Amino acid sequence: MKEISNTKLESLLVDAAPISSAFGGDDADLAQKAMRRHYQRQKLRKFGAACVVGLVFAAVGLFFAHSGDERRTTAESAIATHGRPDPEKLKREITDLKREIEKQRLAIDQLTEKVRAYRRELGDPVDEFFTPEELCRLEWEKTAAIFLCRAEQLRTTNRTTEARREYEMIVTNYAESRAAKTAADFLHEDH
Numbered sequence: 001m002k003e004i005s006n007t008k009l010e011s012l013l014v015d016a017a018p019i020s021s022a023f024g025g026d027d028a029d030l031a032q033k034a035m036r037r038h039y040q041r042q043k044l045r046k047f048g049a050a051c052v053v054g055l056v057f058a059a060v061g062l063f064f065a066h067s068g069d070e071r072r073t074t075a076e077s078a079i080a081t082h083g084r085p086d087p088e089k090l091k092r093e094i095t096d097l098k099r100e101i102e103k104q105r106l107a108i109d110q111l112t113e114k115v116r117a118y119r120r121e122l123g124d125p126v127d128e129f130f131t132p133e134e135l136c137r138l139e140w141e142k143t144a145a146i147f148l149c150r151a152e153q154l155r156t157t158n159r160t161t162e163a164r165r166e167y168e169m170i171v172t173n174y175a176e177s178r179a180a181k182t183a184a185d186f187l188h189e190d191h
Contacts, residue, residue: 010038012143012173038139044118045132051111058104144170144179151183 078085151166167183174180 012140041132041135041139044115045135047118048115051108051115054111055108058108062101140174141177141179144174144177147174148179148182151186155186 147166147170151163151170154160154163154166164187167187170177170183171180171187
């Protein structure tokens with residue numbers, strides 16, 4: 001699967017904006033909507049990345065808190081250096097750590113719910129968390145479809161030369177998209 005950089009995607013969306021507005025109606029602002037949605041998803045990705053970093057820190061903390069062999073080695077060296085610790089103090093510290101872990105779990109749950117609410121605002125399916133690559137691919141496919149619609153409209157209005165250029169552009173710039181396969185079929189029919 002071909003990866004698309006943000007810069008390339010942004011330039012394609014900017015190119016699609018005036019083209020889609022030339023046709024008026026409900027489809028007039030598809031490129032603008034796609035661009036807005038792209039920027040909203042970028043914000044979501046950043047927020048999601050922050051959540052992932054928090055989860056990683058929590059997991060690392062839990063891993064080191066529960067690694068028995070290293071704790072025993074550390075405990076043995078601590079006893080040799082500082083003497084035996086106070087058991088009551090250790091119980092209090094353990095209780096405090098358990099409370100902190102529970103607070104972190106609640107914070108993670110709250111962040112997850114915020115992400116889901118934000119996705120609902122965007123109109124995305126809440127239960128499906130897409131990777132940034134999948135989101136980028138979806139936007140890329142949508143942009144290719146916009147160009148395909150324009151090419152088909154040009155073809156139906158007997159502007160075949162312009163339509164052919166659009167189909168060639170789709171095949172060149174969106175080679176692995178569904179729209180490129182359709183465009184290639186039209187190009188082969190034309191010969």
